[in-house]
Amino acid sequence: MAHQILKALKDKGFRLTKVRKLIIEIFLSNSAAPISAVELKARLMAADADANKTTVYRELDFLSEQGIVVEVNAGDGKKRYELNRDGHHHHILCLRCSAVECVTVDNCTLQEELKRVDSKSFKITGHSLNFFGLCEECQ
Amino acid sequence: MAHQILKALKDKGFRLTKVRKLIIEIFLSNSAAPISAVELKARLMAADADANKTTVYRELDFLSEQGIVVEVNAGDGKKRYELNRDGHHHHILCLRCSAVECVTVDNCTLQEELKRVDSKSFKITGHSLNFFGLCEECQ
């Protein structure tokens, strides 16, 4: 599964760095929750592949541009990223510890809401729905 | 309208500062869109009541705690605040210029969505729905 991603990148003339490959591995084995740059850096470190923070940020930007990961706005001040699986979904996040969880949604009813809004001057291209609350531990 | 807010604060033992009164005025006369700390500071300056940035941030925290304003997460890196009018609503925001607009919603269909989610470990207390797109000027 990683191989297709890697091959696609290589075919576009990008290099398959040690860190790049590892980051993709991390995202693939981490379907649970979106992670931040700091968390990713920590995971790299844990995998004996330390990388400079600048590199981590640049790599996240790169993978976003390449459509391999997507940015997830969790409402706290930090960007998070998750693998760009297809399938629309929403997120729940803890107001105390900022834990984030993905919520798959069978048929998103927000398209009608969108219609109501699109009539205005804004041209709507997407939406983000976050549920706030307290996770099990923080309750 | 401002008088009730001010009286309530005074009754709780808080002081009616020049800046505090002006900020409340600004929020009351600004039903349009949520504003950031920097924007608020600029408006104060324009009203001949310059205030230190620390004071502005502290006052926004204070008014949030007092339930007079509410934080609006617009997805760009900065907090915004709006008057805590009752009545649930959502927001649209421009991906280019970060303009934010409030969208009133007659009957928010998200309560069912919430049910589906609340069954999990998270205890949901609220949600935030943002529509992303391009405003008229930025299209």
Place this chain on the structure above:
DNA sequence: ATTATATTGCAACGTGGTTGCATTTGTCAA
């Protein structure tokens, strides 16, 4: 092995926001 250039590390910078502490100001009671 050589080469071209994609990637990296470092240090410095930027923005949004916070904190400790000394000073000022609002409020109330004498």
Place this chain on the structure above:
DNA sequence: TTGACAAATGCAACCACGTTGCAATATAAT
């Protein structure tokens, strides 16, 4: 009116998250 006490303020320094310029390094094609 005048103190006095606590709330609010200004300042400077700090913090987290993220970005940028540039020189050094690593990948991969020849």
